[in-house]
Amino acid sequence: MQAAKLPPHDGPVLSVVDMHTGGEPLRIVVSGYPDIAGKTVLEKRRYVQEKLDHLRRLLMHEPRGHYDMYGALLVQSELPEAHLGVLFMHNEGYSTMCGHAVIALGRYAVDYGLVGKPQTSEAQVNIHCPCGLVKAFVEINDGRTGKVRFHSVPAFAFATDISVDVPGYGQVILDIGYGGAFYAFVSAERFGLNVTQSKTRDLVDAATAVTNAVKAQVALHHPKSPDLAFLYGTILTDGKDNYSEEPTANICVFADAQVDRSPTGSGVTARIALQHHKGLVQLNQTRVFQSGATDSLFTGTAIERTKCGEFDGVIVEVAGHAYYTGTACFTLEAEDSLKDGFLLK
Numbered sequence: 001m002q003a004a005k006l007p008p009h010d011g012p013v014l015s016v017v018d019m020h021t022g023g024e025p026l027r028i029v030v031s032g033y034p035d036i037a038g039k040t041v042l043e044k045r046r047y048v049q050e051k052l053d054h055l056r057r058l059l060m061h062e063p064r065g066h067y068d069m070y071g072a073l074l075v076q077s078e079l080p081e082a083h084l085g086v087l088f089m090h091n092e093g094y095s096t097m098c099g100h101a102v103i104a105l106g107r108y109a110v111d112y113g114l115v116g117k118p119q120t121s122e123a124q125v126n127i128h129c130p131c132g133l134v135k136a137f138v139e140i141n142d143g144r145t146g147k148v149r150f151h152s153v154p155a156f157a158f159a160t161d162i163s164v165d166v167p168g169y170g171q172v173i174l175d176i177g178y179g180g181a182f183y184a185f186v187s188a189e190r191f192g193l194n195v196t197q198s199k200t201r202d203l204v205d206a207a208t209a210v211t212n213a214v215k216a217q218v219a220l221h222h223p224k225s226p227d228l229a230f231l232y233g234t235i236l237t238d239g240k241d242n243y244s245e246e247p248t249a250n251i252c253v254f255a256d257a258q259v260d261r262s263p264t265g266s267g268v269t270a271r272i273a274l275q276h277h278k279g280l281v282q283l284n285q286t287r288v289f290q291s292g293a294t295d296s297l298f299t300g301t302a303i304e305r306t307k308c309g310e311f312d313g314v315i316v317e318v319a320g321h322a323y324y325t326g327t328a329c330f331t332l333e334a335e336d337s338l339k340d341g342f343l344l345k
Contacts, residue, residue, distance in 0.1 A: 007331060008333065009333060010332060010334040011334070012033075012055075013331055014029065014031070014032035014033070014055070014059060014329065014331075015029075015030040015031045015330075016029055016059070016327065016328050017108065017112075017326075017327050018325045019107070019322050019323060019325060020322065020325055021265075021320055021321070021322040021323075022294060022297070022298065023291065023293065023294035024070060024100045024261040024262035025070055025325075026070055026071070026100065026101050026105075026322070027059060027060075027065070027070065028072045028104070028108055029059070029071065029072065029074065032330075033052065034052070036048060036073075036075055037051075039078060040078050041075060041085045041086075041087070042130055042225065044085070045087050045094055046227075048089075048094065049093065049094055056071070056089045056093075056094075057340055057341040058339070058340060058341050059071055059089075060089060060090060060091055060341070061091070061340075061341030062341060062342055062343065062344070063338065063342075064330050064341065065341070067258065067343055067344065067345075068259055068261070069091070070089070070098070070100075071088070071089040072086050072087070072089070072098075072104075079126075081133065082128035082133060083125050083126045084105070084109060084114055084127055085128040085129075086101070086105060086128070087130065090255045090258055091255050091256050091258050091343060092255035092256040092258070093255070095130075095181060095232060095254075095255075096129065096181050096227070096228050096232075097129050097130070097131040097179065097180025097266045098129070098180075098266060099150065099152075099180070099264065099265010099266045099268065099298075099318050099320075100265050100320070100322070102127055102129070102134050102136055102150045102265060103148040103265060103318075103321070103322045104322035105127055105136070106125045106136035106145075106322075107322050107324075109127075109136075109138075110125065110138050110140070110145050111145055118138075121140055122137050122138065122139055122140065123137070123140060123145075124137055125137075125138060129153075129180065130227070132180075133153070134150050134151065134152060136149070137149050137151075146321070147319060147320070147321055148319065148320065150265070150317070150318055151303070151315055151316075152180060152266075152318065153180050153308075153315075154306045154314070155177070155179045155269045155270055155272070155273035155308075155313050155314055155315070155316050156177070156178050156273050156277070156311035156312065157175065157177055157273055157274045157277035157311070157313075158176040158178055158182065158220065158311070159175065159176045159218070160176075160277065161173055161174075161175065162175070162176070162218070164184075164210070164213045165217065166209050167209060168209055169190075169206070169209060172190060173190075174210065175274050176220070177271060177273050177274040178270055178273070178308075178311075179265075179267060179269025179270030179271075179273060179316065180266040180269060180270075181228075181232035181233075181270075182220055182222075182229075182231050183232060183233055183234065183252070183267055183270050184211065184233075184234040185234075185270070186210060186234065186236060186237070187236070187237050188203065188206070188237065188238065188239075188251075191206040191236075193206060193236065194238075195236050195237065195238050195250055195292035196238070196290070196295070200251075200293065203251055203292070204253050204257050204259060206236065207234040207236050207252075208234070208253060208257050210234040211231060211233055211253070214231050214234070218231075222308075223308055223309020223310065223311065224308070232254050232266075233252055233255065233258075234253055235250050235251070235270075235271065236251050236253070237250040238250065241271075243280055243282070243285055244287075245288075246288070247288040247289065247290040247297060248288070248289060248290065249289075249291070249292045250263065250267065250271070250289065250291075252267045260293070261293045261294045261296070262291050262293075262296055262320070263289040263290060263320075264298075265298060265318045268289045268316070268318050269316040272287065272300040272314065273302070273313060273314050275287075276302045277312070283303065283305070283314075284301060284302070285302070286299050286300070286301040287301070296320075298318055298319065299317075299318070300318050301316065301317045302314040302316055303315055303316065303317050
């Protein structure tokens with residue numbers, strides 16, 4: 001079959017590989033971006049925010065993307081041990097960590113030759129995320145990549161059992177955890193909802209109200225960098241925080257009311273950190289986390305105690321599966337009034 005010919009276009013041609021992890025999309029930018037200035041990954045993140053955000057909107061928003069699209073832009077890392085650096089993007093801007101993307105990028109890095117040819121049944125891929133270095137381990141069976149697990153940056157409980165005034169819902173008791181990004185955690189039952197059965201819109205409304213309230217009432221800080229000190233979203237849970245071999249379900253609403261289809265890798269990391277902090281799970285006890293949106297599963301395990309500044313934390317291992325969905329080349333025409341993308345709310 002003859003390769004598709006590019007249509008008439010102006011400006012850059014953006015080539016991507018699309019994947020999903022637990023149903024959550026990942027659009028990996030292969031080519032088309034200009035050079036990205038900055039000595040560090042965090043400096044590069046600031047540069048694309050300030051100078052190249054039109055390309056994020058082009059790839060994430062309609063008509064080429066959709067409200068809940070997610071992306072990864074590969075960049076050079078300043079860390080000698082990193083195989084690649086990455087910037088994460090979504091409907092609102094740029095995240096500091098994304099577990100579902102790390103799982104997908106682990107497979108991608110091996111399959112597309114970004115790491116040396118694996119000599120064993122598992123390949124290690126060191127991925128420099130804005131939050132720090134994350135180590136992914138990719139299973140290889142008969143030459144084919146499969147399940148991926150990763151070791152998080154130090155994760156910790158920032159605050160537990162705090163009361164926040166949420167307009168329309170009153171005082172809400174919640175936890176705030178860090179797993180490469182900060183999340184608020186609260187049981188969906190507090191709002192009369194069920195994370196696996198309630199309408200997604202109702203879950204989004206409750207989670208968004210919590211996010212807005214926490215942002216207004218709780219000052220976050222991170223010991224390593226002020227760039228990391230922001231609330232990424234709210235994760236509603238089924239309230240089953242005590243250790244069990246049965247899956248516990250949650251649903252993450254992040255950025256601008258964007259819904260994660262997966263169990264949320266950085267959210268699993270933060271939730272394990274909170275459960276370990278409360279004495280509900282011990283080191284090396286593996287929990288299964290279920291997406292309230294798609295029923296897809298990740299596992300999470302606290303594997304090592306650590307420190308992050310003044311916080312006692314843990315390194316968390318998260319594991320899941322990612323799959324390829326296709327490739328594409330995106331173009332634009334200068335006279336197209338919608339060329340830069342749009343979102344419906």
